Amino acid sequence: xxxxxxxxxxxxxxxxxxxxxxxxxxxxxxxxxxxxxxxxxxxxxxxxxxxxxxxxxxxxxxxxxxxxxxxxxxxxxxxxxxxxxxxxxxxxxxxxxxxxxxxxxxxxxxxxxxxxxxxxxxxxxxxxxxxxxxxxxxxxxxxxxxxxxxxxxxxxxxxxxxxxxxxxxxxxxxxxxxxxxxxxxxxxxxxxxxxxxxxxxxxxxxxxxxxxxxxxxxxxxxxxxxxxxxxx
Numbered sequence: 001x002x003x004x005x006x007x008x009x010x011x012x013x014x015x016x017x018x019x020x021x022x023x024x025x026x027x028x029x030x031x032x033x034x035x036x037x038x039x040x041x042x043x044x045x046x047x048x049x050x051x052x053x054x055x056x057x058x059x060x061x062x063x064x065x066x067x068x069x070x071x072x073x074x075x076x077x078x079x080x081x082x083x084x085x086x087x088x089x090x091x092x093x094x095x096x097x098x099x100x101x102x103x104x105x106x107x108x109x110x111x112x113x114x115x116x117x118x119x120x121x122x123x124x125x126x127x128x129x130x131x132x133x134x135x136x137x138x139x140x141x142x143x144x145x146x147x148x149x150x151x152x153x154x155x156x157x158x159x160x161x162x163x164x165x166x167x168x169x170x171x172x173x174x175x176x177x178x179x180x181x182x183x184x185x186x187x188x189x190x191x192x193x194x195x196x197x198x199x200x201x202x203x204x205x206x207x208x209x210x211x212x213x214x215x216x217x218x219x220x221x222x223x224x225x226x227x228x229x230x231x232x
Contacts, residue, residue, distance in 0.1 A: 001029075001073065001214040008071035009033040010053050010108050011078030012041075016127065016175055019203055020075060020210070021046055032071070034062045035078065053078045053104030063111045070115020073123045073214045076105050079145065086140045094141045101145025105152055113156075113165060122165035123214040126153055130173050133231045134194055146171075150225045157223030166222035168213045173229030175201040196230025 007024050011017040012033025018041055025031045025045040033039065034049040041048065049065060051058035063070070079101045084093065109124055116122025128150050131143040153167040160167070173195055192198035209226060212218055 001211045002216070003028060005029045005072040005214070006066075006069050007031045007073045007075065008066075008112065009075045009077060010104065011035050011076070012048065013037040013039040015077070016172075016206070017075075017077035020077065020207070023203065023207060030069075032062075032066060034059075053108055054099040056107050059104075059107050059111055063115070070119060071112055072116075072119070072121060073125065073210075074109065074112040075210065076108060076124070076126045076149070078104050078108075079127075079142075084141075085138055089141060097141045098145050098148070101142075102148035102152070105149055109152065109156065109167075113160065116165050117160075117163055120164055122163070123218075124153070124156070124165065124167045125210055125213050126150070126167075126169040128169040128171045128225060130171050130191070130195065130227055130229055130231050132171060132225075133227065134191070136190065153225065154223045161222075164219065166213070166218065168218075168222060169225040170206070170209050170213075171225050171227035171231070172206070173197075173201055173227075175206065194231075198229070201228055 007029050009017050009021050009031065012021045013035035017033060018039065021031050021033045021041055025043040030045055032047045032049065034051045036050065036052050038050060039048040049062045051062050053059060105126060112124065113122065126149040128146040131139045132147045132150060135143060150169045153169045156167040174191060205228065
């Protein structure tokens with residue numbers, strides 16, 4: 001990734017999003033993030049906004065507050081983890097998961113792309129999951145939401161093929177966070193058992209992939225999903 005980028009992170013108040021915000025602000029980039037909750041991350045190069053990714057008006061307010069400096073790179077981390085067998089999951093939980101994963105990504109991307117088109121450059125990176133190809137029991141709605149993200153990257157890459165904007169996804173394996181802690185060791189061990197590389201992910205691995213997708217070297221790579229862990 002080139003130096004001094006404007007980076008926007010959706011879902012930056014905790015977990016992966018917060019880790020990425022801290023990392024990129026520390027690397028000298030101009031980082032903004034938003035989520036429904038407040039953030040306790042303080043850094044001179046980080047600004048936080050409170051907004052629901054699935055509320056078009058609130059997301060528009062975030063982009064207006066950026067004062068004409070649209071992101072060079074959008075990293076979409078927002079989403080809720082709803083682990084439950086299909087017959088036990090409530091419609092409310094299912095709707096919340098899909099709203100944050102798919103609808104929120106669409107609303108946020110649409111706003112970001114407008115500015116990227118004006119600047120003639122943009123990199124959109126969605127955080128997906130190995131749950132999509134693994135299709136594990138208990139992850140039907142979560143997996144459907146992440147599959148929607150991958151389809152969004154695929155379709156947007158074609159709609160904006162003539163622009164210098166790329167859309168890609170990263171299929172994460174197990175990245176230690178509060179979300180994975182809530183899943184329980186039995187679920188995590190089951191995921192590890194079907195991966196070629198079962199070790200938990202580290203931040204530098206994730207950053208390495210993001211930096212590549214955001215670089216000029218990846219300008220011809222779009223509509224792709226890169227999975228961690230050696231999915232088999």
